[in-house]
Amino acid sequence: MNELSLFAEDKTTALVEGLNPQQREAVEYRGKALLIVAGAGSGKTRVLTHRIAHLLATKDSWPSQILAITFTNKAAAEMRERVKHLLGEAADGMWLKTFHSACVLILRRESERLGHDANFTIYDSGDSRAILKRLIKELGADIHKLTPAGVGAAISNAKNELADAESYARNVDQNDPVARMISEIFTRYQHELRKNNAFDFDDLIGETVHLFRAFPDVAAQYQQKFKHILVDEYQDTNHAQYALIRELAKNASLTVVGDSDQSIYAFRGADIRNITEFEKDFPGAKTILLEQNYRSTQNILSAANAVISNNFDRPSKNLWTASGDGDKIVGYTGYSAHDEAQFIADEINKLHSKSQGDDAIAFRDIAVFYRTNSQTRALEDIFIRSGIPYRVVGGTKFYERQEIKDAMAYLVAIANTRDDLATRRILNVPKRGIGDASETQIANYAEKNGLSVRQVLSHVSELGFGPKITGAINQLAELMDNLEAMIPTETVDAILRTALDRTGLLETLRNSKDPQDEARVENLEELVSVAREFQRNNPEGRLPDFLNEVALVAAADELDDESGTVSLMTLHTAKGLEYEAVFLTGIEEGLLPHRMSFITPGGMAEERRLFYVGITRARKKLHISLAMTRTTFGESESATPSRYLQEIPADLIDWRESGSGRGLPSTRYRESIADAQGYGSGSGESSGGYGGTPSTKEKKVWNGAISSVRNNGDLQLEVGDMVEHSDFGRGKVIATAGEGARQTAEIHFGSVGVKRLLVKVAPIQKV
DNA sequence: ATGTGCCGGCTTTTT
């Protein structure tokens, strides 16, 4: 054995060192089909990266022969980094992608075969909704109570089943006028996409499958290219994704990793049977179970196991850990959502300070999860007042903000000149006197003459507009031409800057007196830095590459590990992540399980899996909280504890301050809270009845959220000062930190206890 | 063409 092979052998041995026997087998197994059933926290990312590195180190495959599909771009990037680290060299040429980004790559190469150009636009759900809204109006479909979201869901479901508009129309019940209407909208919607040279999210997958089936020579290229295909989160694949994998894996070995207990995307077509029937599906497939958990304490795992065992019809599986019991789970029942949020803020402060001991937990290692995005309101409210740095992951996404969509529409419109949606969007943004009537006239002219809206802009003289409008359109057309000419040579941020300057978009917002426009300016500046950052990371990247990347960012991609902030996100977004301390909020009937799931087949089991996913994200500290009353639609309703709470053995939970256990506070407690906090009197927030009235105004806070915040001006507190708080009553300052707008104060409020507050925005008054 | 103000519906979850 020569030195070189000895070295190679060392390297491969090193790749399985420190792995448990099952993990090791999962790394070394070679065969056509492998299912790795990976319980939560069982080290599946480790197994996946080591397996890929092992395939390369043993010369089983070249990098270019490997395709690994992950759920988010962030996970893909992380995996590439880890493989590189393991091999000590970059494995360039590997396809490490999400389903959507892999399909985009394929579609850009082969787009002509589907009647698109390579520079097609990817429409997000907002774009789809805009088109559907127009079609519904045109067809008068609103009399059937059809909404853009409803029709959109129907079309999406169809596409996830690989139905196109024609097959949908064939299978529609002709006696059902609503179904026929949906079918008609579907047909026109597809026509619109094609005309605009665009695909929606679902098309990216579905059209790739259709491409492979219609053009076997194209499919063959990829079937020959890939020798190993690895798919993460396999339990959340839908039929279209499944079909895509089947096409691609014709000659390749397939490795899928997943956990049916964590399947939480049935609503977008995920079919749990893809994983549960894998062995039937791929005869001779090998299955490896990873049951040892390396993440959580035993108490957390016991709770998770107890909850999930209530789902029948699941292959039994029991997570275990070699680490100790750890702390008990902390439970809390608040009087209201605000009270619940206050508890969380207090706990976070405790965890964070721990008086700077070794046990102190950094903000970035703490996360708060919730079922619905609307729950962020109360949390943000309290966090701002408590001076806790936080970040909402997902939610109203950056790229869905109006001003960002406007700016992006300029870029999209010049990159894909056939995109009428984008062109029409910016026609009168900023206002240049081209109103609805003119827009419709332009669109009609385009329709009649088979032109794009963009082309019509250059023929404006034929439309007979007045000199003012004609001038405005000519100016716009010239600007678009100039911007378009920059694409081949200029950087993305240069193009964006030019667009923002020459259109006056920034200027208009800067001069506006709408307080929200201040935040919009900052968002646009943020967009410029995003573009600059992209250019730095991709020196060769051009505008279309940028648009590509932007169109496919997922919520979890926004996570910034370096930011010293608490992360707030939905339970869905939390999948695949882990934190030292986790707060599960709103564990109430109607919220988790969500009321909409009551009537959904399998809904109750899916919601339970969601709870299970939440529990298993925590390493050391798990908090479960709920509120006794919750406001929905502006109406306060009483809530009852979630049925899932009773599935956790009582001895695992330490219910704080709640007398009767089981999450229901005693009457005595309830009254004391109501009294101490001034609830029940209906005063809720800033009752403002404390003499001099500090102003409350719309304010953009540093994390991008726009929130109505109280402003105490330059108020600064010193130790010993007495204050009056609208909720907590009278209190004494016992410590302060920071100064100016960032000053926080620890204040002792009698029976309510000690609270840490951000002085500038807390509803307090010095007395 | 653009601005304002009221009414109604609405919220699961996401690439």
Added chain:
DNA sequence: GCCGGCACAT
């Protein structure tokens, strides 16, 4: 309790 659509005013 917020956003969007619509009617009406400028």
